[in-house]
Amino acid sequence: MSPRGLFKVSFRSRIALLFILLIAIVQGAAFFAVLVTVRHNIMARANEKLQSGARVFQQLVDDRGAQLLQNVRILAADFGFKQAVATGDTATIASALSNHGARVGAGVAMLVSLDGEVMASTLGPGAATRSFPYSQLLKRAEARGDAAGLVSLGGRAFQLVVVPVYAPLRVAWVAMGFKLNKQFAQSLQDLTHLNLSFVTLGLPAGSMRPVSTLPPAVLKALAARTLPRKHIDGVHIIRLNDEDWLTLSVPLLDGGRMRALLQTSSNAALAPYRQVRVRLIALSAGTLALFILGTILLARGVTRPVSELVSAAKRLGQGDYSEPVPVSSDELGQLATAFNQMQTAIGEREARIAHQAYHDSLTDLPGRNLAAARIGETMKDGRRAAILLMDIDRFKEINDTLGHQIGDQTLKTVAERLRHNVRDDDTVARLGGDEFMVLLMGADEAGARKVAEDLSRYIAEPVRLGDVTLYLELSVGIALFPDHGNEVEALMRRADIAMYDAKRARTGAMVYRPGRDERHLEQLALMSDFRRAVDENELRIHYQPKARLTDGEVAEVEALVRWEHPTRGEIQPDDFVPLAEQSGNIRWLTEWMLRSIVVQLREWSDAGIDLAVAMNFSAFDLMDPALAEHVESLLKLHEVAPQRLMFEITETAAMRDAPTAVALLRRLRRMGLRIAIDDFGTGYSSLSQLRRMPVDELKIDKSLVLNLKPDSDDAAIVRSAIELGHNMGLSVIAEGVETPESLAMLKQYHCDMAQGFLISRPLPAEDFMNWFMQYRRRSTPLST
Amino acid sequence: MRIFGDLTAIAVLCIAGGAAQATTVGVTVTVEADGKPLPSAVVALRSAAGEAIALSRRTALTAVVDQRGKQFVPHILAVEVGTAVYFPNSDNIRHDVYSFSPAKTFELPLYAGTPAKPVLFDKAGVVVLGCNIHDWMLGFIDVVPTPYFAQTNSAGVATISDVPAGHYKVTIWAPRIVAPGHTIEEAVDVAGVRLTRHYAVVLGQEPAHMHHRPDPSGALNRLKQKFGRFRQTPGSGLPR
Numbered sequence A: 001m002s003p004r005g006l007f008k009v010s011f012r013s014r015i016a017l018l019f020i021l022l023i024a025i026v027q028g029a030a031f032f033a034v035l036v037t038v039r040h041n042i043m044a045r046a047n048e049k050l051q052s053g054a055r056v057f058q059q060l061v062d063d064r065g066a067q068l069l070q071n072v073r074i075l076a077a078d079f080g081f082k083q084a085v086a087t088g089d090t091a092t093i094a095s096a097l098s099n100h101g102a103r104v105g106a107g108v109a110m111l112v113s114l115d116g117e118v119m120a121s122t123l124g125p126g127a128a129t130r131s132f133p134y135s136q137l138l139k140r141a142e143a144r145g146d147a148a149g150l151v152s153l154g155g156r157a158f159q160l161v162v163v164p165v166y167a168p169l170r171v172a173w174v175a176m177g178f179k180l181n182k183q184f185a186q187s188l189q190d191l192t193h194l195n196l197s198f199v200t201l202g203l204p205a206g207s208m209r210p211v212s213t214l215p216p217a218v219l220k221a222l223a224a225r226t227l228p229r230k231h232i233d234g235v236h237i238i239r240l241n242d243e244d245w246l247t248l249s250v251p252l253l254d255g256g257r258m259r260a261l262l263q264t265s266s267n268a269a270l271a272p273y274r275q276v277r278v279r280l281i282a283l284s285a286g287t288l289a290l291f292i293l294g295t296i297l298l299a300r301g302v303t304r305p306v307s308e309l310v311s312a313a314k315r316l317g318q319g320d321y322s323e324p325v326p327v328s329s330d331e332l333g334q335l336a337t338a339f340n341q342m343q344t345a346i347g348e349r350e351a352r353i354a355h356q357a358y359h360d361s362l363t364d365l366p367g368r369n370l371a372a373a374r375i376g377e378t379m380k381d382g383r384r385a386a387i388l389l390m391d392i393d394r395f396k397e398i399n400d401t402l403g404h405q406i407g408d409q410t411l412k413t414v415a416e417r418l419r420h421n422v423r424d425d426d427t428v429a430r431l432g433g434d435e436f437m438v439l440l441m442g443a444d445e446a447g448a449r450k451v452a453e454d455l456s457r458y459i460a461e462p463v464r465l466g467d468v469t470l471y472l473e474l475s476v477g478i479a480l481f482p483d484h485g486n487e488v489e490a491l492m493r494r495a496d497i498a499m500y501d502a503k504r505a506r507t508g509a510m511v512y513r514p515g516r517d518e519r520h521l522e523q524l525a526l527m528s529d530f531r532r533a534v535d536e537n538e539l540r541i542h543y544q545p546k547a548r549l550t551d552g553e554v555a556e557v558e559a560l561v562r563w564e565h566p567t568r569g570e571i572q573p574d575d576f577v578p579l580a581e582q583s584g585n586i587r588w589l590t591e592w593m594l595r596s597i598v599v600q601l602r603e604w605s606d607a608g609i610d611l612a613v614a615m616n617f618s619a620f621d622l623m624d625p626a627l628a629e630h631v632e633s634l635l636k637l638h639e640v641a642p643q644r645l646m647f648e649i650t651e652t653a654a655m656r657d658a659p660t661a662v663a664l665l666r667r668l669r670r671m672g673l674r675i676a677i678d679d680f681g682t683g684y685s686s687l688s689q690l691r692r693m694p695v696d697e698l699k700i701d702k703s704l705v706l707n708l709k710p711d712s713d714d715a716a717i718v719r720s721a722i723e724l725g726h727n728m729g730l731s732v733i734a735e736g737v738e739t740p741e742s743l744a745m746l747k748q749y750h751c752d753m754a755q756g757f758l759i760s761r762p763l764p765a766e767d768f769m770n771w772f773m774q775y776r777r778r779s780t781p782l783s784t
Numbered sequence B: 001m002r003i004f005g006d007l008t009a010i011a012v013l014c015i016a017g018g019a020a021q022a023t024t025v026g027v028t029v030t031v032e033a034d035g036k037p038l039p040s041a042v043v044a045l046r047s048a049a050g051e052a053i054a055l056s057r058r059t060a061l062t063a064v065v066d067q068r069g070k071q072f073v074p075h076i077l078a079v080e081v082g083t084a085v086y087f088p089n090s091d092n093i094r095h096d097v098y099s100f101s102p103a104k105t106f107e108l109p110l111y112a113g114t115p116a117k118p119v120l121f122d123k124a125g126v127v128v129l130g131c132n133i134h135d136w137m138l139g140f141i142d143v144v145p146t147p148y149f150a151q152t153n154s155a156g157v158a159t160i161s162d163v164p165a166g167h168y169k170v171t172i173w174a175p176r177i178v179a180p181g182h183t184i185e186e187a188v189d190v191a192g193v194r195l196t197r198h199y200a201v202v203l204g205q206e207p208a209h210m211h212h213r214p215d216p217s218g219a220l221n222r223l224k225q226k227f228g229r230f231r232q233t234p235g236s237g238l239p240r
Helices: A002-005 A010-078 A079-087 A090-104 A125-129 A135-144 A182-192 A216-223 A268-318 A333-358 A368-381 A394-401 A405-418 A444-458 A490-504 A516-535 A573-583 A586-606 A627-638 A653-657 A658-671 A687-694 A713-727 A742-746 A767-778 B219-224
Strands: A108-113 A118-121 A147-153 A155-165 A172-181 A195-200 A234-238 A243-249 A258-266 A385-392 A429-434 A435-441 A463-465 A468-470 A476-479 A507-512 A539-548 A554-566 A567-570 A612-617 A643-651 A674-680 A696-699 A731-735 A751-753 B013-017 B023-031 B042-047 B060-064 B066-068 B071-073 B076-080 B081-084 B096-100 B103-111 B119-121 B124-133 B137-145 B150-151 B156-161 B164-171 B185-190 B194-201
Touching: A002 A627, A010 A079, A010 A090, A010 A155, A010 A172, A010 A182, A010 A234, A010 A243, A010 A258, A010 A268, A079 A090, A079 A155, A079 B096, A090 A108, A090 A118, A090 A172, A108 A155, A125 A135, A125 A653, A135 A147, A135 A155, A135 B042, A147 B137, A182 A195, A216 A234, A243 A674, A258 A268, A258 A653, A258 B060, A333 A368, A368 A385, A368 A429, A368 A435, A368 A476, A368 A490, A385 A444, A385 A490, A405 A429, A405 A444, A405 A463, A405 A539, A405 B119, A429 B156, A435 A751, A444 A507, A476 A490, A490 A507, A507 B071, A516 A554, A516 A573, A516 A586, A539 A586, A539 A767, A554 A573, A554 A586, A554 A767, A573 A586, A586 A612, A586 A627, A586 A643, A612 A674, A627 A658, A643 A653, A643 A658, A653 A658, A653 A674, A658 A674, A658 A687, A696 A713, A696 B066, A713 A731, A713 A742, A731 B164, A742 B042, B023 B042, B023 B164, B042 B076, B042 B137, B042 B156, B042 B185, B076 B081, B103 B119, B150 B156, B164 B194, B185 B194
Parallel strands: A476 A507, A554 A612, A612 A643, A643 A674, A674 A696, A696 A731, A731 A751, B023 B194, B060 B081, B076 B137
Antiparallel strands: A108 A118, A108 A172, A147 A155, A155 A172, A195 A258, A234 A243, A243 A258, A385 A435, A385 A476, A429 A435, A463 A468, A539 A554, A539 A751, A554 A567, B013 B194, B023 B156, B042 B150, B042 B164, B066 B071, B081 B119, B096 B103, B096 B124, B124 B137, B164 B185
């Protein structure tokens, strides 16, 4: 899990949360917008209702004022009253005020001078000394003739009317106040459905006897309330008994603290609003719930196929291509289909790649790796097994002479035959080139040998490819598990060693001999040293003379290479030349020897000694087409006559790659070099082949000469060989001459030359020179 | 000549020479605002401080204030102290003339024609006349304690003749003059030559009385008609 894992929310949850959040925001916004608008409209309408109620209230007051004015005007026009006023008859004035006031239903009546002094009042003589408190009303009366207005008087609301007294000029004012009673308030409520109350600001309404249409409980609450003295006029909301009252406060004319309150319950006004709100909440909640449900379903629909794809991808990553993803019909289904196709394709491709990796493409047999794996499995099971490692003898010749197509066909045929002749639980593998392996389950040495022979026999059946018929031979190396090792690597190496041994011994099949591997490893180490040997000048050339039997003269020597190994001492060519041949280092050796010999020839020639040197050619040298040119340029460089150089070629080498070898030898001979067949008598060369070879000399193998005794088989062979050589016009030389008897017999058979310890062992150049000088001084050479 | 600050008039007093000691005084009164003549203003030469003026030698001084077309004619009358004023009724309806003025309080109860007895004005001062039947009727009698007085004519000119030389106080009164007691005054010397004075006066509102009261009933009635239906609402406790 990633470090963010703590906060990881699934894709599904995120989709769901996002959508739910969005819809909640939209719903909430719509909800509040509608509510605010509705509430605003309702409050605006309530406000309008209040304002129009206020206008009706004003109209009612005005109408009542006009009526009252009319009544009071009649009173002020009374002549007797005028007379009393004009003459300052205060007693009469007071009685007239009270009398007339009672007549029109006034609560209070006053006579006010033009200067605004109260001259008489029904409130008592004390009031008469004061100035009239409602100067605003007087001003209005002066401007308009008379005036009416709402005032507070003694904590109660009055409608006060002011009318002039004319005598005939205006001499005074009559002011009469009429209580605003519940009836008046009721009439307003009847008209407007608004409640009307008269209250004094800053005082608890309970301290007076309020006039109001409010329900008693609300009125009680209002009465217990001290309204602020400022900022009260206009529309505002007063909370009474848990109910909001939309209130319009109208000041009275006297500028005092009494107010007429027009009120409507906002509860009543907001009732439709609350209804809308409840419905809206229900609607929003319902929509939100539906949306949440839908979103969750949708999210699940999207994410379930995705998580299926995820687990399928994980299986795919683990190499499981078997289980397909369920496919739905939508876009994700298309993705799943593509996914399944990909899964199948990857599976097939992987199988193919794996097959190619473990199988040889030409024969479709398991390759080296798979073969090793099979061996490993077998070893794990603890079962006996035999490993047969084999290659086709001289397959390289087939490839080189008949072409790769034939070579490939041959390999296929071999593979086919091997496969068809083992059991099903055995394994046939191609390790590379012409190298095959058969793993036999449960086989012991005898069984393995038997199978190897059988297989060799099957392979030996002629192979017909078009007009070519090939006869193949197998070399088989056998290693047994657990006898020859319990490691795959070791087993295969030992089988390989056995195979090479078989090839060298030409025995067809060979079982690994314990100890061989150590020698093989030693040889390998030696091989790695060999390159160094050339560079470090560890190689030496020894020369062994060849003596003419007729007069004992030595005109030729054989050059033999020696390796003075710094730690192992002197190593014989038989021990390292085959290795050099196998490892491809023979070319270096040949080159080195050629150069050394030519240089030696030059020295001897300069010293006035006319000797010819014979050098051994390996089969590999014979396949190097550039060799002839190289020899020629070397001879020219050191100004050595070609007749002084001679090549010895083993019989088998000469026969192995006949056409190439013959061409090379012919060319060398044309240059003036001489050619000898070495080890004659050990091979199987036919006489017709021998006839075609461009050679000058036959060299009878020392195995025939060493124990040469009269009347022995060897003697017959040697004698026949000498005669054969002479008959073919070749000179004949015998090597391995160690006894005077053999020398005598050779003389008797008219052998041309002899070589061996009897004459001299191979000597380093300087030693040889000493020997040679001594030898020439002898009077009777090779005396028997 | 500035007499009363902002409200004063500029007066030119011309005293023209007459026979021996007596001469004629001509006073012109105009309205300051538009320069038009002010008619009916009462111009009187009153005694200056420390000097007495002999009243008229005539024995029976009389004057008449007629009532015609429900108006007092003249609207303003100047009389010398001791003048008997007759109040004939030239209308075919009755009037009830009265005054509550301190200079003369009286009432002529409802009458038609000319009452037998005149009303004697024996105290100086302005007497406001009214009619108890017709509230808007309004008249003034300025009772002056001097024989040297006159009222301006339609050209705003008052001519007082046979004025003996001496120190006087010229007073000019009209109900609309804006001044204490609606009067402006100036001390003058009359010295045998014709004296001509010109006063420009500031006029105010008509004195408050019923005729000048703006009648709000027109508007009131219209409103009553308009909102009549409200007033028909049952339960209305408005006093009728």
